[in-house]
Amino acid sequence: MAALQGDLRTATDQVEELAKLSEQTDDPTVPALLAHTRANYALTGGGGDPHRLVADLEHALRTYESCGAVARQLDARVSLGWCYSLLGETSRALDVLEEALRLTETAGETIYRSYVLWTAGFAAWRGGETERARRSLAEAIRLAHKVADPLVITGRLATLAWIAADELEARRAAVLLGAADALGRLAGSPTILLMPYRHECEQSGRRTLGDNAFDAALQHGASMSLENAVAFALGDPSPGVSPADRSPEALTARERQIADLVAEGLTSKAIADRLVVSPRTVQGHIQHILTKLGFTSRAQIAVWAAAQPADTAE
Structure with missing residues (x-):
């Protein structure tokens, strides 16, 4: 928790204290806990090479499993999932996290499950499974919202x-980033090793929107309450559009075609390749679809398009 709050001196002192205590016991779980704690410290604030953390976390996990320490297993699996993901080993990350999801489901547990789903969402995105990533992250947010903890x-x-930035949804990305930044100032930063993704998101948004528009969207997100930020992230429909207005006839033929491709799980880049147009043109159509249907996310478009009768598509 000290590392999450940026208090690295206190975090370092705690790790050193644990190292001294581990020399005074024959309990095998204590060296495992030390290795685990050092890895978490590196991930959350101390920085470090994920390659060097994997062996420690795998050792800790084996020890916890042999001792039946379920809660520590879950924590270690989350950390190991992050390390594998950062190394680009998506399959290994998702495998170690699947077992964690099974354990949380069996126990009816919520907080750890939310962390596991977040990690799984990141891993799926890094592995090119964007829609799977969105589903995992949406479920993670719903679970985390139950305890109203901004850190979670x-x-x-x-x-x-x-x-969203990767999908060229620049304004949505900026709003989400603003909300995350504001909550992060209140609750602490999740991990220093993820900062490059944050910087790339901002740079991409500024290139697309320009500084003024990006800053306005960022401020809009920062001004959101926790409730509104969650609603925006989950894509709650705009109150200005009724379900009756969301008929297929509201869209042009090209917009409906793109909506169907979104429902297939294609990214904006993949849709552009399929239709032989630019990704920016595709994103323009998607923005029009969102406005016409009163939606705020591609996931809503996908659900809507999949529910339409096949003979309405052109």
Whole structure:
């Protein structure tokens, strides 16, 4: 917790104290806990090479499993999932996290499950599975919202912002980033190793929107309450558009075609390749679709398009 708050001196002192205590016991769980704690410290604030953390976390996990320490297993699996993801080893990350999801489901647990889903969402995005990532992150936010803890929600909003930027949804990315930044100042930063993704998201948004528009969207997100930030992230429909207005006839033929491709799980880049147009043109159509249907996310477009009768598509 000290590292999350940026108090690295206190965090370092705690790790050193644990190291001294570990020399005074034969309990095998204590060296495992020390290795685990050092890895978490590196991930949250101290920085470090994920390659060097994997062996420690794998050792800790094996020890926890042999001792039946379920809560520590879950924490270690989350940290290991992050390390694998940062190394680009998506399959290994998702495998270690699947077991964590099984454990939380069996126990009816919420907080750890939210962290696992966040990590799984990041891993899926890094592995090119954007829609799977969005689903994981949306469920993570819903679970985290039950306890109204901004620390639990901050990282999920930020990851959704990075995905939105990758999909050329620059304004949505800026709003989500602003909300995540504001909550982060209140609750603490999730991990220093993720900062490059935050910087790339901002740079991409400023290139697309320009500084003034980006800053306005960022401020809009920062001014949101926790409730409004969660609603925006989950894509609650605009109150200005009724369900009756969301008929297929509201869209042009090209917009409906793109909506169907969104429902197939294609990214803006993949849609552009399919239709032989630029990604910016695709994103323009998607923005029009969002406005006409009163939606705020691609996920809503996908659900809507999948529910339409096949003979309405042109």
